[in-house]
Amino acid sequence: MGWGNWLKKRIVPILTLSLVVAIIVGVFYFYQKYPEKIEALEEYGYLGAFLISIVLNATVVLPMGAFAVVFTLGAILPLFPLVGLAAGLGAAIGEMTGYLAGSSGRAIIRRQTLYKRLEEWLKKWGILTIFILSVVPFFFDLAGIAAGALRFPVWKFFIACWLGRTILYIGIAWAGALGWEALLRFLGG
Numbered sequence: 001m002g003w004g005n006w007l008k009k010r011i012v013p014i015l016t017l018s019l020v021v022a023i024i025v026g027v028f029y030f031y032q033k034y035p036e037k038i039e040a041l042e043e044y045g046y047l048g049a050f051l052i053s054i055v056l057n058a059t060v061v062l063p064m065g066a067f068a069v070v071f072t073l074g075a076i077l078p079l080f081p082l083v084g085l086a087a088g089l090g091a092a093i094g095e096m097t098g099y100l101a102g103s104s105g106r107a108i109i110r111r112q113t114l115y116k117r118l119e120e121w122l123k124k125w126g127i128l129t130i131f132i133l134s135v136v137p138f139f140f141d142l143a144g145i146a147a148g149a150l151r152f153p154v155w156k157f158f159i160a161c162w163l164g165r166t167i168l169y170i171g172i173a174w175a176g177a178l179g180w181e182a183l184l185r186f187l188g189g
Helices: 003-033 035-044 046-057 063-076 080-094 096-104 113-125 127-135 140-149 154-188
Strands: none
Touching (some): 063 080
């Protein structure tokens, strides 16, 4: 094995995994230390939905925060579908950390039962698995890791994730819009 192959097989995955861990730790630390800075992004409207979604989907620690923000912005901004579109695109970008973690740390997760099941689904149904799991909010980080570990084409992963998360976030923004209107009707009479 040549020196270039050794670097490619050993050092590059370690550096990639280190970068992903640094991003996750950095986001978590920043959110813990300055939560008002993240929440202040709501003031930017649709751009805020996009940016918050990137940040909160880049880590497995804070995923429910994105739902609350999208719900709130769906209630206060005039076009809830745009909230969902912006947040869906941000989520797809943020979820790339899971994909990168999987592509660099394949040996670590291969023994997990849920991972094995996800791997089977990805091999059998491919992009449909990514799409369906991105609409369901709770298991997607592991699906991203599995997709990265299987070297699933990154562009297919991104598109399926974006479509699924956009549908999810449009639904959450719509629920926020309906909830806000219902509350105003209730308070008004």
